[in-house]
Amino acid sequence: LWISCLFGMIYFSFVLRRIWIEWETFIALRFDFLANGDAEMDPDPSHDEWMRLNQSSSSSKRRRKSLISAKKDDQLHLEQYRNSCIVEFIPDSHRRDKELFEFYNAIFPGQVVRAEILLNANKLTKLIAER
Numbered sequence: 001l002w003i004s005c006l007f008g009m010i011y012f013s014f015v016l017r018r019i020w021i022e023w024e025t026f027i028a029l030r031f032d033f034l035a036n037g038d039a040e041m042d043p044d045p046s047h048d049e050w051m052r053l054n055q056s057s058s059s060s061k062r063r064r065k066s067l068i069s070a071k072k073d074d075q076l077h078l079e080q081y082r083n084s085c086i087v088e089f090i091p092d093s094h095r096r097d098k099e100l101f102e103f104y105n106a107i108f109p110g111q112v113v114r115a116e117i118l119l120n121a122n123k124l125t126k127l128i129a130e131r
Contacts, residue, residue, distance in 0.1 A: 083113075090117070 094100050101115040 090100065094103055095117055097114075097116055100117060101112060104115055105112045
């Protein structure tokens with residue numbers, strides 16, 4: 001009995017130590033993020049590929065525009081991903097996009113861009129397949 005208790009305390013100490021090491025790594029990265037921002041967010045067109053395309057005389061304007069639009073699309077997708085949240089167990093009275101938007105806009109005025117309801121339509125898909 002004492003051996004199992006001793007082993008349990010050693011294992012518990014090991015797990016706590018590993019969690020502490022991960023915390024020290026995380027907190028350094030968090031402070032770096034708060035001080036310097038996100039490295040993936042590059043709002044100015046100083047990207048290496050952008051500079052290479054911009055300086056070469058053979059590159060077309062269409063390719064430059066596609067690079068800019070792709071970068072803006074990635075930027076918008078990243079912003080939407082970082083500012084989205086999932087809300088579950090929504091009451092029946094708010095299970096429409098308009099009602100959900102009005103509810104959250106009343107709680108957070110001017111901060112809600114859009115609210116969408118995603119439905120699980122597996123049963124409907126199966127019924128359509130059977131038909």
